[in-house]
Each structure stands twice: as structure tokens, then as C-alpha cells.
Amino acid sequence: MSEEIEKEEGSISIHTENIFPIIKKWLYSDKDIFLRELVSNAVDAIHKMQNVNLMEGLQIADEYKVDIHLDKEAGTLTVADNGIGMTAEEVRKYINQVAFSSAEDFIEKFKDLEDKNQIIGHFGLGFYSSFMVADHVEIRSLSYQKDAEAVHWQCEGTTTYSLEPTDKKERGTEIVLHLNEDEKEFLDPASVSEILKKFCNFLPVSIHLEGEEINDKNPLWTKSASEVSDEEYKEFYRKLYPMSAEPLFWIHLNIDFPFNLKGIVYFPHLTNEFDVTKSHINLFCNQVFVSDNTPELIPEFLTPLQGCLDAPDLPLNVSRSYLQNDPQVRKIREVISGRVAAKIVDLAKKDREIFEPIWEDIHSFVKYGMMREDKFYEKVKDHVIYRATGDDAYTTLPEYLERAKEKHENKVYYANDEGAQATYLKLFKSQGMEALILDAMIDNHFIQFLESKNTDIKFERVDSDITENLLEADPSQEIVEGADNKTKGQRIEQMFKDSLDIKGLTIRIETLKDDSVPGMILLNEQSRRFKEMTRMMGQGAEMPDMFSDHTLMVNTASPAVNKVLKLQDDGDTETAALLIEQIYDLAMLSHQAISKERMPAFLERSGKLLGMI
Numbered sequence: 215m216s217e218e219i220e221k222e223e224g225s226i227s228i229h230t231e232n233i234f235p236i237i238k239k240w241l242y243s244d245k246d247i248f249l250r251e252l253v254s255n256a257v258d259a260i261h262k263m264q265n266v267n268l269m270e271g272l273q274i275a276d277e278y279k280v281d282i283h284l285d286k287e288a289g290t291l292t293v294a295d296n297g298i299g300m301t302a303e304e305v306r307k308y309i310n311q312v313a314f315s316s317a318e319d320f321i322e323k324f325k326d327l328e329d330k331n332q333i334i335g336h337f338g339l340g341f342y343s344s345f346m347v348a349d350h351v352e353i354r355s356l357s358y359q360k361d362a363e364a365v366h367w368q369c370e371g372t373t374t375y376s377l378e379p380t381d382k383k384e385r386g387t388e389i390v391l392h393l394n395e396d397e398k399e400f401l402d403p404a405s406v407s408e409i410l411k412k413f414c415n416f417l418p419v420s421i422h423l424e425g426e427e428i429n430d431k432n433p434l435w436t437k438s439a440s441e442v443s444d445e446e447y448k449e450f451y452r453k454l455y456p457m458s459a460e461p462l463f464w465i466h467l468n469i470d471f472p473f474n475l476k477g478i479v480y481f482p483h484l485t486n487e488f489d490v491t492k493s494h495i496n497l498f499c500n501q502v503f504v505s506d507n508t509p510e511l512i513p514e515f516l517t518p519l520q521g522c523l524d525a526p527d528l529p530l531n532v533s534r535s536y537l538q539n540d541p542q543v544r545k546i547r548e549v550i551s552g553r554v555a556a557k558i559v560d561l562a563k564k565d566r567e568i569f570e571p572i573w574e575d576i577h578s579f580v581k582y583g584m585m586r587e588d589k590f591y592e593k594v595k596d597h598v599i600y601r602a603t604g605d606d607a608y609t610t611l612p613e614y615l616e617r618a619k620e621k622h623e624n625k626v627y628y629a630n631d632e633g634a635q636a637t638y639l640k641l642f643k644s645q646g647m648e649a650l651i652l653d654a655m656i657d658n659h660f661i662q663f664l665e666s667k668n669t670d671i672k673f674e675r676v677d678s679d680i681t682e683n684l685l686e687a688d689p690s691q692e693i694v695e696g697a698d699n700k701t702k703g704q705r706i707e708q709m710f711k712d713s714l715d716i717k718g719l720t721i722r723i724e725t726l727k728d729d730s731v732p733g734m735i736l737l738n739e740q741s742r743r744f745k746e747m748t749r750m751m752g753q754g755a756e757m758p759d760m761f762s763d764h765t766l767m768v769n770t771a772s773p774a775v776n777k778v779l780k781l782q783d784d785g786d787t788e789t790a791a792l793l794i795e796q797i798y799d800l801a802m803l804s805h806q807a808i809s810k811e812r813m814p815a816f817l818e819r820s821g822k823l824l825g826m827i
């Protein structure tokens with residue numbers, strides 16, 4: 215006979231016995247944090263004691279401290295404090311009744327595994343993290359309360375415990391961890407010291423390991439900026455990052471309203487080893503180390519920032535994605551961005567000579583920040599400096615435009631490869647004109663961005679066109695020569711056109727004030743930029759040919775060009791053709807290496823021409 219089944223509904227029971235395996239397994243990778251949790255509890259207990267003393271006007275002249283003691287023989291690690299202590303009632307309430315009411319609740323709170331490190335400390339689970347490394351844990355405690363009786367609690371990693379009176383004489387709590395066989399590394403003072411240095415380095419209460427104080431109770435960020443010297447900031451940096459070069463600048467934050475935020479952030483001297491994509495800020499909560507991986511707190515373009523932030527009221531028990539959208543975290547990012555902008559303006563205004571080398575390290579980040587954040591852009595835009603070819607090595611954009619007003623109003627000339635564009639820069643210099651050097655990866659985008667922000671200003675690379683200022687009013691254009699009624703310019707143009715059979719090439723005849731350059735390649739700014747963009751995106755299999763359209767500007771003032779004319783007149787068309795090819799190759803040479811197709815002819819021709827001298 216089959217059993218009759220009637221419909222029933224109910225809840226699946228998950229037993230609390232499951233909790234210990236979960237604590238061990240899920241949290242295993244971060245087991246070091248049990249020390250942070252126990253020491254934080256001890257510090258909290260001391261703070262509570264200090265408050266009670268304050269309120270009751272009691273004078274208890276103890277030196278408050280947390281003692282960590284390792285006993286190799288017994289296999290125990292003990293965290294002892296002289297804080298407020300616990301009565302039996304309090305142990306029952308705070309320790310036995312774990313802050314979650316069911317395993318379901320526990321799992322719900324832990325579902326975001328990424329944050330387990332932070333969550334553990336924020337759901338009243340801190341003490342239980344000791345079961346990650348010990349099956350057997352004891353608490354011995356004596357409450358500060360009058361006539362309190364000392365208690366001894368023990369648990370061996372199951373859901374049963376024992377609680378009995380004990381003979382502890384001094385106020386406070388001792389947590390004794392009988393370490394598991396494979397956790398004996400926590401008996402090694404050097405390992406424990408390292409963990410304590412990470413988590414407890416800046417705790418506000420004295421922390422002793424085997425009798426020796428290991429922490430700095432008053433880290434620099436707790437002081438006010440006016441009482442800290444530059445040397446102290448640098449020394450603090452060296453302590454945090456012993457192997458690093460001196461930071462470029464730093465910002466001391468001390469904000470009480472509308473939220474609490476203290477800290478010192480440093481902009482490092484960047485080296486090749488420095489990972490600019492990774493978060494470098496140490497986050498603290500009331501001097502307790504929380505995390506060294508909270509990129510959400512820093513504007514993306516400032517990820518290289520190092521240092522410490524102490525944000526006591528951040529809701530750290532929430533997921534990373536929440537943190538990203540949390541209004542307070544956004545405000546922190548804004549504050550940091552604003553303060554960095556102010557610092558940059560301040561440095562730029564104060565002393566250019568100090569600012570210039572710093573600028574070389576930070577400019578890509580600043581430019582990226584300007585493109586990403588309008589507020590940041592507005593704050594720094596007039597103080598951003600550019601390397602320039604004029605008398606001053608660096609200039610701001612407003613300064614440059616002011617100087618260029620007469621010669622080329624609202625036009626900014628720039629070079630992005632000083633070597634390749636040397637001829638053009640020389641011409642500019644000889645005519646008292648300046649160009650900006652914009653040769654960083656980001657500058658291509660930054661130029662477009664600046665143009666979009668300042669629609670009246672145009673940027674042109676020095677080889678994009680020949681400006682009026684470089685040209686001589688050309689008498690040769692007017693002079694009609696020979697029987698064919700052509701000007702000198704027209705004749706030269708014709709000869710170059712006839713000789714050079716090159717795809718996409720246009721010949722343009724000009725007379726430059728400078729006669730030392732026979733020919734120059736000009737690339738139209740807009741089409742060149744378009745090709746560069748396409749190349750950078752690099753999706754198509756075919757890379758755009760930068761020279762599919764180019765202009766050879768032939769300088770009629772050049773003796774070499776006049777020589778071509780003379781040879782033609784003398785009937786030596788062969789040598790004239792050689793010279794024309796040579797002028798073209800030399801002009802191209804500054805843009806790219808001579809192609810393998812043209813190279814043999816170039817070498818042979820060069821040899822021939824040398825032989826003629």
C-alpha cells in the first residue's frame with residue numbers, strides 16, 4: 215500500500231551546527247583577520263571603559279593596553295585587554311546569542327562573498343572569526359562593575375559552551391585561542407607582528423606583542439595640517455612605502471561635515487613598476503585597518519594616489535556595487551577630486567620651477583581627469599601647462615594664445631614628434647613663432663577635447679600647413695620667364711609634377727623666408743587626425759596609409775630648387791630629375807623611414823649626386 219501524501223507547506227530547517235563549518239570554509243582565505251577582530255573588540259572594550267570613567271568622573275589611572283601573548287608550548291594565542299570586561303550575563307547575551315537568528319539569516323548576510331572581509335566585522339561576528347584558526351576558544355573576563363564575578367567561557371567548535379566562575383583578578387578580558395594543528399604559524403612572533411602591522415598599525419590604543427608596543431597611536435592624519443611639517447609628511451610616506459621615491463605632492467584631509475573623513479593622500483613618483491590601474495589607498499575606520507582595495511573611494515583618474523583614508527561612517531557592510539553608487543562615497547570622490555585640483559592650481563601658481571618636473575609625472579592623469587570630470591576641468595583649465603618651443607620651456611594655453619595673438623589668433627600650433635617635425639619647428643623658431651609639444655599618448659584625444667571645449671580655438675600640427683608668417687611675398691611668382699610665358703613657380707611646379715610619379719602627391723610652390731629647406735611634406739590636419747584615429751582603433755585589417763594624400767611644398771627660395779631650374783635651362787634634365795627625387799625623399803625622411811621600394815634608388819642617387827660635387 216502506498217502512503218497517502220497530503221499537501222503540506224513548511225520551512226526547510228537549517229541547523230546552527232552548520233555555522234562553524236561555514237565560518238571555516240568560506241572565510242578561510244582571509245583567516246588573518248581574526249586578529250583584527252579580536253584586537254578591535256579589545257580596543258572597543260577599552261574605549262567603553264574610558265567612556266564610563268569619563269561619565270562617572272572616576273579616576274582609574276590604568277594604562278590602557280591590549281596584550282598579545284603567544285605560548286608555543288601550550289599552542290595558544292591570547293588577546294588580553296584591560297577594558298570594560300563582561301559579566302556572565304553579558305557573555306550570555308553578547309557571545310552566546312550570535313547576532314543572527316538563523317543560518318538562513320547568516321547566509322543572507324554573507325551572500326556577497328567579495329565583502330566577507332568587511333562583513334565579518336559588521337554583523338557582530340568578529341569574535342567568532344577566531345574559530346577559523348582554533349577549535350577550542352576560551353574567554354576569561356572580569357567586568358568593571360562593582361562586585362562583579364570573573365567568568366570563564368569555553369567552546370570547542372560546536373554549538374555547546376560552558377560558563378563558570380573563575381579567579382581572574384584584573385579587570386578586562388582575555389581571549390585564549392587553542393590553535394589548530396595547521397595554524398601554528400600564529401605562534402610565530404614575526405608572522406603575528408606582520409599581521410598586526412597591517413591591521414593594527416594605527417590603532418588609537420597601545421598594542422603590545424610579547425611585551426613590546428607595535429603601533430603608532432597617533433598617526434599623522436589625526437593631527438591638524440597646520441602642525442605637520444613637510445618632513446613629517448615625507449617620513450610618514452616612507453613608513454608606509456619604504457622602498458618608494460619621494461612623493462610628488464600630498465593632501466591632508468580633515469573633514470567633519472557633512473561627513474567624517476580624515477586622511478593623507480600622496481601622489482607618488484611614478485615608475486615602470488608602479489601599477490597605475492590598481493587601488494593603493496589604505497582605508498581605515500577609526501584607525502582600524504579595513505581594506506587596501508577600495509578603488510571606489512578615489513576618482514578613477516586618480517587611482518595612483520597612495521596613503522590612508524579614515525572614513526568612520528562609511529557603510530562598509532555592503533557590496534562593492536553598492537559602494538560605487540553610495541552617495542557618501544561619491545561625495546568622498548568629489549572631495550578628493552576637488553582637493554587635488556586645488557593642490558594642482560596652488561602648485562602651478564606658486565612656483566613653476568617646482569611644478570614643471572611634477573607636471574611631467576602627473577599630466578596624463580590631469581588631462582584624463584579634465585576629460586572625465588567637468589568640475590575638475592573648470593578648476594584646473596587655466597593652470598595646465600604645456601611644454602613649448604618658445605623662450606619659456608612651459609606655458610599655459612591662455613599665455614600662449616596671448617603671445618600668438620598678433621601672428622595667428624586663436625590658432626595653436628603643436629608638434630607631437632620633435633624629431634620628425636624638427637624642420638618645421640626650426641622654421642617656426644626662426645620666425646619667432648612657438649609651438650606646443652603634445653607628444654603623450656593622451657594628447658591626441660586631449661586636443662580634440664580642448665577644441666570641443668573652446669570652439670574658437672583650433673589646433674594644427676606644425677606640418678599641416680604653411681602659415682603666412684613663414685612665407686615671403688614671392689617675387690618669383692610674378693616674373694614671367696622664357697618663351698612659354700610661365701612664372702618661375704609654375705615652371706618648378708611643372709618639373710616636379712613631371713618627375714615625381716607618386717600616388718596621392720600634390721605639389722605646392724611657396725617661397726619661405728628660410729631658404730635652407732628645399733621641400734617639406736604637408737599633411738592636412740583633419741584628414742591626418744581622422745587617419746590617426748582609425749589607426750588607433752586598429753580594427754580594420756588594412757591600416758590607413760598616412761600618406762595616401764600628401765603635399766610636397768617646394769621652396770623657391772632654396773638654392774637646391776633653383777639649381778633644378780638651372781639644370782633644366784642648361785638641358786641637363788637627367789640631373790634635374792635626380793635632384794627632384796632627392797628633394798622629395800629628404801622631405802619624406804622626417805616623417806618615416808624611406809620605404810624599401812625607394813631605398814635602393816635613394817642610395818644610388820645619393821652616391822651619384824655626391825660624385826657630382
Ligand SMILES: Nc1ncnc2c1ncn2[C@@H]1O[C@H](COP(=O)(O)OP(=O)(O)OP(=O)(O)O)[C@@H](O)[C@H]1O
Nearest residue numbers: 255256259299308335336337338339340341342387
Ligand atoms: N574583549 C572584549 N571585552 C568586552 N566585551 C567584548 C569583548 N569582545 C567581545 N565583546 C562583546 O561581545 C560582543 C560581540 O562581539 P563580536 O566581535 O562578535 O561583535 P561586535 O563587537 O558586536 O561587532 P564587531 O563585529 O563590529 O566587532 C561585543 O559587542 C562586545 O559586547
